[in-house]
Amino acid sequence: MISLRSLEKSYDTGGTRTYVLRQINFDVATGEFVTIMGPSGAGKSTLLAILGMLDGQWTGEYHFLGQPVHKLSVKQRNELHKANIGFVFQQYHLIDGLTVEENLDIPLSYRNVKKSERQAIVADALDRFRIVAKKQLFPNQLSGGQQQLVAVARAVIASPKLLLADEPTGNLHSSQGKEIMELFKTLNAQGTTIIQVTHSETNAAYGNRVVNLLDGWIVK
């Protein structure tokens, strides 16, 4: 599914070049559940943003589902991202002014799904994630765990092939974190490829492979 070759990301900091990622060579097969680990500043979130095609400023080669991302225009990259990738963030990033139901509807609305179909899909997701009772509530009326549950539901509602999660349990207490990780495991078992960034060994244990990053390099 994913193939990175000699991928590098750097910034020009007043005449000197500061590298965030160096010579990343990395493959992910469909159906894998990969964990990226490493200390703060190792480049984990940057790598995740590149994989999620939110960041286009890098060098090297990136193939996604056979498509050469490094050769695609911004528009083509956005289309590829829209069609295949879902995101879960540490800070949940629900939109404050929208209800749970409306938050779930956003990814579908950007994928030109008809309104009647969207309603059915949202209703199904609310049911599947057992949050029907919360559908009219606003994010600030939910607990952290509930918010992240909605965020995961939102991330998978458009049936992405790849789910990227950046510290998904970082703001949750352990029981809520466990619930989210169990959910990831279920989604993975149902066929969704997952790449997560975490500091937690416990969470890493839910995946089937760990990639360690240190100062921008992949270390064995």
Add this chain to the structure above:
Amino acid sequence: MGDLRCALRMLRKNPALTLVAVISLALGIGANTAIFSWMDGLVLHPLPLVKQPDRLVLLKTLGPGGAEWSVSYPDFLDWRAQVRSVSDLSVFGSGQLGLRTSAQAERAWGVFASADYFDLLGVRPLKGRLFNPDEARTPGSAPVAVISYAFWQRKFAGDAEIVGRHLTLNSRDFTVVGVLPPKFGGMVVGLAFDVWVPITMQPLLSAGGSLDRRGDHWLTAIGRLKPGVTLAEARADIAVVQRRLAATYDEDRTTTALAAPLDSEGAQKWFRPLFIALLGITGVVLLVACANVANLLLARATARRKEMAVRLALGAGRWRLARQLLIESALLAGVGGAVGLFIALWGRELFAGFVPPAPFPIELQFGVNGRVVAFAIVATGLAALVFGLAPALRASRPDLVPALKDDTGQRGMNRSRLRSALVVAQLALSVVALAAAGLFLRSLDRSKAVERGFGDPRHVLVVSTDLVAAGYDRTTGTAFVRRLMDRVAGMPGVTSASVSMFIPLGFPTQYTRGTAVEGYQARRDEDMSLRYTAVGADYFATMETPIVRGRSITAADRDSTLQVAVVNETFARHFWPGLDPIGRRLSMRNGEWITVVGIAEDGKYDALDEAPLPFIFLPFAQFYVSRPNLIVRAAGDPKALLEPLKREFASLDPNAPFLDPRTLEEHIGASVFVQRTGATLLGGFGALALLMAAVGIYGVMAYVVSQRTREMGIRVALGAGRREIVGLVLGQATGLVGLGLAIGVAAAFGVGVLLQSQLLGIKAYDVPTFATILVLLAAVALLASWIPARRAARVDPVVALKYE
């Protein structure tokens, strides 16, 4: 002092904000102050040297049907003897006088006044004396003159020995006995006269009407109400006196009389509604400016939340914080107000630029005085409160904990709502300003389509002259005019030329004469004082006024031939309905019958919106007037004829004054003066309001985008493309714009109804005007939103998702 220093530092620290705020406020306060200074000078306090002008009343004769007439001298003498409600009663008339100071004849604007004129007004001389009571007794016995300060400076270079010097007016010698103080130019608001002579000298000057004919209405009577007497009591009093005169004198048989406030006519009457409308619109502009500044300050308040929270946490009281912010607002307003005052100074020239050329001594005596400065100060203070209070109260109440943690939270949303409300208000106010401007513009446009009864005015040149000043009498004057017309008609580039006493659609000068129409029995309440003019041969060809029946006036119509007239269609229709008017007769009170030989097409004479009125054209050769206007129709640009014409005048008679040259188009500018001034000024203010509203909506949308950066990042991460993000921002802007426009349209309808009396040929709800304005405003507002929307679409999700 500490707060002031801090405020100054804050303003220096944000130069862009300070500059935008000061410019917005300066334009808003300046526009209001300029309009107020015009209103003060022309409507509120136009006669600064007159004692208690609110106790002065105009006494008028009313003709049949309530037509307002001037006053005859014999009636005035009777009023002075019999009216008890006024302590003093004076009368004056005005006109051009031929002034000779050297070889060249010039024109002076003269006032013939009764001896108690200056005492009644409470005006004191700057030098010498004014009139003595005995100077009003015997006609021709007092050849004395009082001159204006400006005339003294202009003609006598401020000669300290002016008292006792001599003047030649209409070939008569006068002794200057006094000089009036500056700022007194007479009792006609907007005009400044040069010289005052006792009314008893008028018969010797062959100017104006007569002193002995009771039917000759040409004077203005002013009285001062006795203490405790009301206007209503004065009205009753003068009405009783005039009833007595009506019963006694045949000339007064159909008249009554009326007392009216001094400001009920002339410039005060014409300009009051215009200035009120303009003040309303500039008030709107100032409100829009205040909304803009309030928005800027709210944005800055957001940026200073942490500073305010720290100050509160360190023990500052909320009032103390609000006070500091209010001082900053007052400083901004103060600088804006000071700059605005300079703009108001410039406004005097602006207004003067609107005044069309006119055969009158127009003098606009307004500028910046104590009242105007006071107005500017009050406007500045109110503006500071309007734009400063809400941001000050908001900023002094931050939620400490989130503010200290830099968390925008719910209060950010509240601020956004307040700012959105301000933008809605700005847009609504802009609709009002632009709609008012648009209605005036459309009205002006419509006025061009009104059938005026003459041809293209752009190719006609009008020049006035004064035959009395040049020393002509009826016989020599008639011959001079005939020679002049012949010479001018033969000039290269001239299509035709003529003369006329009256030129239509200028500043109001109505020549009427009591008229009897053969075979017509006037109703008892019918005003038979009919409008007329004396015209030379070729008048109708020169003006391109069609003769619809009969013939026009020709060079063959001489003093010795049959007395003839051309009347207009309304005259013929009204007095001889269904009959052939050619060969029928009318009489204009000298007992001689005048035979109608032609019917001219109807026209507009005083105003474009007037009802059709009967009009009589008499041959100049049979009805001599001493101040004719030469009318020249040119094949090309009439202004090119100016110098050759001047030479022609000089070669015929170097003493014949060449006065007030103007194109007919410039002359008739007076008939649309109010509409043109209104359209131009309101259009300017409307554009200003629109510009400010555009800045306002840009500011709010930019603020909204900055507040929603994180949300934009999330949306991009969830798959939103640029189009979706732009659509999201524009959608929010469209909501605000739609609401603002809807409220504005409702308010503008109300304003349109108020302006209806000033609009020519259009309704207050003129659909094309409103449609154009709505499209324009919507386009500008959405364009202003487009810039922040594009910025939102370029949000880098990686950065945005880290943004709190």
